[in-house]
Amino acid sequence: MRVRIGLEIHVQLSNAGTKLFCDCDSEYRGFPPNSNVCPVCLGLPGALPVPGRRPVVLALATALSMKCKIPERLVFTRKHYFYPDLPKNYQITQFEKAGGAPVCLEGELEYLDTDSWEWRSVGISRINLEEDPGRTYYEGDILRSRYAYVDYNRSGVPLLEIVTKPEIPSPRQARMLVEYLLLLLEYIGAVNPRLEGVFRVDANISVEGGERVEVKNIGSTLDLEKALKFEAKRQTAIVERGGRVERETRHWDSARGMTKPLRLKEEEADYLYFPDPDLPPVEVGKDLLSEAIGILKTTPRSLFERISSMGIRSEIAWSIVSTPPASKRFLEAEKMVSDKRLLGRMIGVDLKGELKEQGRDLHKDSAWPPAERIAELVKLVERGEYTYDTIKGLVLPKLASNPLSPIQPLLPEKVDDVKALVDEVLKRESKAVRDYLSGRGKALNYLVGQVVRAAKGKAIDPRKAREELLNKLRELEARG
């Protein structure tokens, strides 16, 4: 059954440096409660909001990346509702229907379908730049807590509300879209997508013949796919039974893996929108736009295409692009080596795999060795000094655990006398030699393996071993 999904994605601009309207920190995690607050983000009367340059530039860069219509002037509006975590009891946002002008109206987000490796696109209705509320804690259940306990450290953190058109065809596509979006925002320096609670998704989903159902409170891309799959199945079942899917709002219960109707009936709200009189419009001038364009130099897409054009497989290219420190290494090292595919494989598959294996944080820049070291390894293989397998098996594990180490000490000793090893093996493996000589060619592989084993961890080129073996075997054959 055909499914249509629309997303409302809230992403904190965690890397903006400051909150949207004051100089408190945009990355509030790690502060003791209520220690990242000032009169502005506490909404104290008389304290006035002044938008920061960085959050606005990041929002514009996001809008530009989605080919949005960007208004000449951004206008902030007030949205009123009473809630303990909202210190002014209004949120400053950009509602376009009450005199506001959001940073983006009508755009298009392109994302990579990592199943088919095709680019897809979905319409963007708008992007708002707004302030995040504080965080509320309850004693146990939200419905039974006597008090709400509020920490305003998050209050005022710049938040992008990105609203897509309801045209995403499947839960999996929804997930891939959000994953790509987060990566994009990471590339422009706006967001660290791995921070807890840095994004939240509300999704609306309908199946053919049913009303639209809103699913709130989705906190990860994995949950997004799960919640939407659950909902698609639930709605399909209703329609197939001949029932009707009612318009409603449901809540994603991540622990139980199911959506549930919201128990609190939402009030019919009147948000009393109007333009914030404290905030004259922000003129989107040349200087702001060029600053925004400047940080858009590299997008995951441009990078992916560039890496793919070097003959690197999509899976590997994406593996590199989806890990920004890896792509940084790749782009630097790429200029130093000639075999780009080898480099791609080393960074995107084996080094990354080794780091992961060792439990390192792949997104931490310092977890990765410098690009020159990686390039050095590739060059060793290019020059035939070591085999790729030797580097992979013997060097990468050491480099991964000690990324700043110079390469030389990590290189295994080379077997200096391959002939001696071959002689030793031939002497020992008389049965295999007989087999080979009697025409069973496969025995050669066995013998090569034995020679490599006899190297006892020292580097040996299996091709050389094979060559030497063949020489000796020919001699033996000749001797009869």
Added chain:
Amino acid sequence: MEESTSCGALERLVEIAKLELNDEERSVICRDLERISRYLSQVSAILENYGDVPPLYHVWEESLALRSRERDRRVSLSDFLDAWKIDSGGRVKVPWREVGRG
């Protein structure tokens, strides 16, 4: 408009504004709301004599100067808030649900 300014409409306004009124205030404001809203409705009437006038929200229609980092203005809640409203973890305690004690 007549319907909207009746005391029934007042209930909705009171609900949105989160503003409890006593009986006396209710009757005074009920009477005034109707008069005041009629008074304020003159404004839209005058617009009929004009073409399309764009709204004016900020009197000089200037654009604002974006902030670059100013100065740290962080404050501590205990600078202005009663100590008993702050829990031991530093969070602000706000009444939330009606629940029986114990």
Added chain:
Amino acid sequence: MMRQPTVHELLEAFRHGDTDPVENAHRVIENIARREGKINAYISLEDFDSVLEKAEDSRRRWMRGAARKLEGIIIGVKDNISTSFLPTTAGSRILDGYVPPFDATVVERLQKEGAIIIGKTNLDEFAMGSTGEFSAFGPTRNPWDEERVPGGSSSGSGACLAYGGCNAALGSDTGGSVRLPAAYTATVGLKPTYGLVSRYGLIPYGNSLEQISPMGLSSLDVALILQVMSGYDPLDATSLNVNPDVVPEGPADPESIRLCIPGSLVGMSDEPVKKSFYSLIDRLTGEGASVDTVEIEGVEKALPTYYTIAVAEAASNLARFEGTLYPSRGDYSGDYWRFISKSRGEGFGIEVKRRILMGVYVLSEGYRDEYYLAATKVRRIVRDELARITKKCFIATPASPVLPPKLGEALGDPLKLYAMDAYTVLANLSGLPALVVPSGFSSNLPTGVQFIGGKLTERSLLSLGMLVEELTGIRGAYAGG
């Protein structure tokens, strides 16, 4: 008429050693001790010993030649302007006990130039009112006639000036809130060009309309205070990026003055007000000023336009007061939404409630276009019209259509109360500067004249004020009592 020294005179006297800041402080404190019990101009007062200590500091600075621009001048600050060293209530029960953790920009600037803040002056709750009677801390009485109101909402600022309880005062002006008190207390009040003075720290009522505004015993005093407090503030996004010199060199040349009088608007005033107004205009023309009568388009709708915008902004600004981040009384528990409704119900007075509910009304879905949006459009018409007229002349009107009412007289009918602002709101809607100076006395009650000038014409407005003072002789008027 009894006189008291103006700020300008005090500074001259301090410089020449004719008197000193300590003597001045003693005189002010004596006046407060004598009159405050009855007048109720202050909500909170600084400890007098600490005032005298600061005055002593100032005295020494004058002695050693290190005096700053307002060294030793004693200032009353309206209690909706945030001070970290004195409570800031905005005249409301809901903020009783609130001490802000920061100072308003203007307070910082005045203190940096040696001014001494002696207390926080009374006002209509959240500056909503024209008489001062809506204060949760009791009404302020007019020092010229204690049965009458001193005008509002900056009631305490006007009153403390008139009885000598301060040398100068700060008010705020959203729709006439320093100009009405100036007119009713024979003092001078200037609503600056919107954006000339930082609003950082002003508890907001109608953000797009209001300015913190100086009040004084003369136009020159107002200029001296404004010079220190005005200018660009990066903490206020509506602050204009200008730092003009606003202190006039002297009274304006009457021959250079062109006045425009909106005839039919002035015609709405009570007889004694009109009489006083036109007799001043006659004197000005006698000196060589030229006068035209004009009709201002949209002007008759200025008042409802003003109120629509003001109540909308007020409803929004006051949403934050619900008893959690601010002082609260009574039971601190129960259902959140019931709790806040109750806190707000108990914390706000009737006029504030009326305006909040009207504000919600004009912004609510289905009514927003008819009310709020329409008002923002008419505001443009009024602004354009006033900007056009003030390019060629100062608009002159009485400050208020009525003489200072008796206490209780105007309270019953909100529309009648709003009508007191008929002349003053023009400047707030248009963002233009407007000055009120005393025009005379009518049966021992002060009357004031208002001049509205073009954007950032404070300096010429104030020199016109000085000219008027020359003609009326009213400068440093002292309601001895």
